[in-house]
Amino acid sequence: MCRDCGCSLGPAATRAPLAAQLPAAGRVETIEVITAILDENDRVAAHNRQHFDAQRVLALNLMSSPGAGKTSLLEATIRALGGRLKVAVVEGDLATENDADRIRACGVPAVQITTGNACHLDATMVHDAVHDLPLAGLDVLFIENVGNLVCPASFDLGQHRNVTLLSVPEGDDKPAKYPVMFRAADLALITKTDLLPYITEFSVERARGALRQVGFAGETIELTNRGGDGFAAWLAWLEREVVAQRERAASGQLLRPSIQPEGASAHTAGSRPAR
Amino acid sequence: MHELSVCQALIGQVERVARENDARRVVSIVIAVGPLSGVEAGLLEHAYPIAAAGTVAEHATLTIELVPVQVRCRSCGAETSAAPNRLVCGACGDWQVDVTAGEEMLLKRVEIETEPAAVH
Numbered sequence: 001m002c003r004d005c006g007c008s009l010g011p012a013a014t015r016a017p018l019a020a021q022l023p024a025a026g027r028v029e030t031i032e033v034i035t036a037i038l039d040e041n042d043r044v045a046a047h048n049r050q051h052f053d054a055q056r057v058l059a060l061n062l063m064s065s066p067g068a069g070k071t072s073l074l075e076a077t078i079r080a081l082g083g084r085l086k087v088a089v090v091e092g093d094l095a096t097e098n099d100a101d102r103i104r105a106c107g108v109p110a111v112q113i114t115t116g117n118a119c120h121l122d123a124t125m126v127h128d129a130v131h132d133l134p135l136a137g138l139d140v141l142f143i144e145n146v147g148n149l150v151c152p153a154s155f156d157l158g159q160h161r162n163v164t165l166l167s168v169p170e171g172d173d174k175p176a177k178y179p180v181m182f183r184a185a186d187l188a189l190i191t192k193t194d195l196l197p198y199i200t201e202f203s204v205e206r207a208r209g210a211l212r213q214v215g216f217a218g219e220t221i222e223l224t225n226r227g228g229d230g231f232a233a234w235l236a237w238l239e240r241e242v243v244a245q246r247e248r249a250a251s252g253q254l255l256r257p258s259i260q261p262e263g264a265s266a267h268t269a270g271s272r273p274a275r
Numbered sequence: 276m277h278e279l280s281v282c283q284a285l286i287g288q289v290e291r292v293a294r295e296n297d298a299r300r301v302v303s304i305v306i307a308v309g310p311l312s313g314v315e316a317g318l319l320e321h322a323y324p325i326a327a328a329g330t331v332a333e334h335a336t337l338t339i340e341l342v343p344v345q346v347r348c349r350s351c352g353a354e355t356s357a358a359p360n361r362l363v364c365g366a367c368g369d370w371q372v373d374v375t376a377g378e379e380m381l382l383k384r385v386e387i388e389t390e391p392a393a394v395h
Contacts, residue, residue: 026390028302031292037285037306037380120277151277154313154380179360180313212370215362 041155044123048130048158055135058245059143061157061257063181064165065174066147069191069225071099073165073234074142076225078106080235085139085242090129092121092146099144109133120151123158139242149178160245161186162257168192168199172207179214186218186257187237194224278318281380282326288382293331298387301332305384309342309377310359316341335386344377 036042052059062070071091078087089110091099100112111129113121126143135141143159145152164185166174169192175182182188188211196202208220221237223230248255285306293301308316316339323337346357348364349372355365359377363370 026299026388028386028388029296029298031296031385031387033288033292033382033385035288035382037281037288037382040284040287118277118280120280122280150313154277154281176360179362180311183311183362210360213361213363214359215370215372215374 038155041123044127045156045158048123048127049160051130051135052141052158052160053249055138056246056249057135057138057141058161058242059141059157059159060241061143061145061152061159061162062165063145063149063152063162063185064147064167064191065149065170068147068165068167068170070144070147070165071102072225073189073191074144075102075106076231077235077238078103078108080227080231085239086137087140087142088133088135088138090121090126090133090141090143092125092144094118094146115146119146119148120155121145121157122155126157140238149174149181153181153184156257159257160255161241163187163189165189165191166207168195168202172202172204173210175207175210175214175216182211182216183214184257185216188216188218188220189234190220190222192224193222193230194226278314279322279326281314282319282322285323285382286326286330286332289332289335289385290330292385293387296387296389298331298389300388301335301385302388303336303338303384303386304332304382305338305340307340307342307379307381307383309379310344311374311378312380314380340383342376342379345375346372347375348372 049059064070074089081087087108089100089103089108091103091110091112093099093112093114094117095114097112100110103110111132113125113129115121115125121143130141133141143157162185164182166188168190190204190207204222211220219237221230221233223234225231245255285304289301289304308314308319319339320337327333327335344357344359344362345354346362346364347354348367348369350369351364351367353364353366354375357363357365357372362372362374364372
C-alpha cells in the first residue's frame with residue numbers, strides 16, 4: 001500500500017560500517033523499494049482492526065509512562081460504567097499477571113501479555129491475545145500498552161484511537177521531552193489532578209502548551225479517578241466514541257488513529273508526487 | 276530500545292526483496308528515517324548486525340538517510356524546518372502546521388548480487 005508514496009528524502013547521513021564487507025563478485029542490481037519498514041506489523045494491525053470492526057468493537061490503545069495510572073483509570077472506569085458498556089482489557093507488561101488480575105477483580109475479562117524484555121506491544125502480540133477474548137458483544141477493548149513513552153508510539157496495534165496519559169507528578173514538560181508519543185495521541189488525559197495542590201510546579205496551562213507544540217490537536221481532559229467533572233468528561237468521550245464506532249462499522253467505514261506514528265506519509269500513497 | 280524489533284522487520288522485508296529477485300546476497304540497504312518516527316539512527320546501526328546475522332543481508336552495508344522535520348504553515352503557507360518538540364512555523368510562529376517530512380521509516384533501496392562470480 002505504501003510502495004510509491006515518494007516521501008521527501010534527505011541526504012545520506014550515516015553509513016554503518018559492518019565487519020566483513022565482501023567485494024561484489026557477481027552481477028549487482030539495485031532494487032528501488034520504498035515500503036514502510038514496519039509494513040508487516042501494519043498488515044497485522046489492519047487485520048486486527050478488521051476483527052474489531054466486524055464485531056463493532058472500539059479498540060483503544062492506552063499509553064503513558066509506568067505509573068501514570070493506566071490500570072487505575074481502567075479500574076475506576078469499569079466501576080463507574082457499572083456494566084453500561086461491555087468492556088475487555090488486554091494488558092501489556094514485561095512480567096507478572098498483576099494488572100490483568102486487578103481488571104478481572106472488577107468483573108471484566110482480561111488477557112495479560114508478558115513481553116519479557118520487549119518495551120512495547122506489537123500487532124501480532126495483540127492479535128494472539130485477542131484470540132483468547134470473546135469479542136462478540138463487546139463495546140470497548142482497552143489495550144493497555146507497556147508503560148513507556150518511547151517505543152509503543154511506533155507500532156500500530158489495530159486500535160481506533162490512541163489515549164495518552166500524563167500524570168501530574170511527571171511534570172508539565174513531558175510532551176516536550178517525548179514528542180513522538182504525545183503527537184500520536186487522539187486524546188490526552190492529565191491524570192492525578194487531585195495532587196495539583198501539592199505539586200505546585202505543575203501548570204495545566206504549560207502542559208497544554210507543550211502538547212500544542214508537539215502537534216497534538218486532540219482533546220485534553222484533566223481528571224482524577226476519584227470522580228468529578230473531568231472523570232465525567234472522560235466517560236462522555238468514551239461513550240461518544242463507542243457510538244461513533246458502531247455507526248462507522250455499520251456503514252462499513254474504517255478509522256485509523258489520527259496519526260500513524262510510524263509515518264503518516266507512508267500511508268498517503270497518491271497524495272504526493274512520486275520521486 | 277525497540278530498534279532491534281525495527282531491524283528485524285527491516286531484515287524481513289529485505290529477505291523478501293532478495294527472494295523475489297533471486298539474489299545470492301544483499302550488498303547494500305538504504306533506509307530513510309525521520310525523528311518523528313520514534314527510532315534512533317545510531318541505535319539502528321548497532322542493532323542491525325545482530326538482526327542481519329545469518330541472513331542473506333549479513334554482509335550488506337546499511338545506509339541511513341536522516342530526514343529532517345519540515346512543516347507547512349496553515350496560516351502563512353511557509354515551509355520551514357522545525358524541532359520535533361516544537362512543531363511551529365519558522366516564519367510566523369503559528370502552531371497550526373502540517374508535517375510534510377520527518378515521519379519516515381522507510382526501506383528505499385536494496386542492492387543485490389544476482390549471478391555467481393565468473394570462474395577464471
